[in-house]
Amino acid sequence: MSSDDPKNHIIKAAQVGFIHKLFQSQFDVVVENVTTIPRCNNNFIHFVTFASPIASDLVISGKPGAIAIPAGTAKVVCRVGNPAAMFNHAVKVENxxxxxxxxxxxxxxxxIVPRVFAWSETGEPSGTGWILEEYMPGVDIDAEFFTDVPREAQRFVLNFELPPKASGFGGLAFDDSGAVTSGPFADEPYNGPYPDMESMYKGMLxxxxxxxxxSRVAQG
Structure with a gap:
């Protein structure tokens, strides 16, 4: 979706209004400014600046994967799913x-991975869910590690052992206890999770x- 698309501006304006309402009515936090990245692909990205830093740790979600907003926080990021993106939005945010x-x-x-403060699978403002996460200043990680991932990072990843419940092929989710488990793909039209790679490829095909x-094209 082009940043110049009038529909795009309407969607962004509604999301900015939702962010102000979310913080002021539910969390009693005054938002000073919301800056939105012009271009959107999978998500609309909003930088949310508070009128004053959070005075004390603020718990705004009891969902798994979320922590309290630390005292002293003055800026956060809100990601809202783009309805035009080809995702299963019912599972994308949790994944x-x-x-x-x-x-x-x-x-x-x-x-280098932001902490999450709150999230919603669906609902306002676009019906596609949203994530409220830590603002981390610095360089664009894609540009920084475009060609080579540092050896230290490779070591961390290669030595990391997935939780037993997350050993399937597909996406990720949380179980009732808050543990990470295998889940369906976030990409449409795939489902899952699958027990092994062979069944995954069969399911995708x-x-x-x-x-x-x-498809009308495939049908001629």
């Missing part, structure tokens, strides 16, 4: 939060065949 939790654990020595049957 992302669970993945961030595991990635933080795997890269614990580098401190079957999903593609079903989609092809629905």
């Amino acid at each position: 992302t939060v669970a993945m961030m939790q595991l990635t933080r654990q795997a890269l614990s020595g580098l401190d 079957q999903a593609q065949l079903v989609e092809a049957d629905r």
Whole structure:
């Protein structure tokens, strides 16, 4: 979706209004400014600046993968799913939060993965869910590690052992106890989780065949 698309501006304005309402009515935190990244692909990205830093640790969510906003925080990031993106939005946010939790654990020595303060699978403002996370100033990690991932980071990842419940092929989710477990794919039209790689590829191929049957182009 182009940043110049009028529909895009309407969506962003509604999301900014939602962010102000969320903090002021539910958390009693005054938002001074919301700055939105012009271009959106999978998510709309909003930088939220508070009128004053958080006075004390603020618990705004009891969901797994979320922690309290630390005292002294003056800026956070709110990611809202783009309805135009080809995702299963019913599971995308939970999958992302669970993945961030595991990635933080795997890269614990580098401190480059934002902490999550709150999240919602669906609902306002776009029906696609949102994530409220830590603002981490610094360089763009894609540009920094475009060609080579540091050996230290490789060591952390290669030595990281997945939780037993997250050994399936697909996406990630949380179980009733808050532990990370295997879940369905966030990408449409795939499902899962699958017990092994062979069944995953079979399932993905079957999903593609079903989609092809629905395609006017494939039907001629």
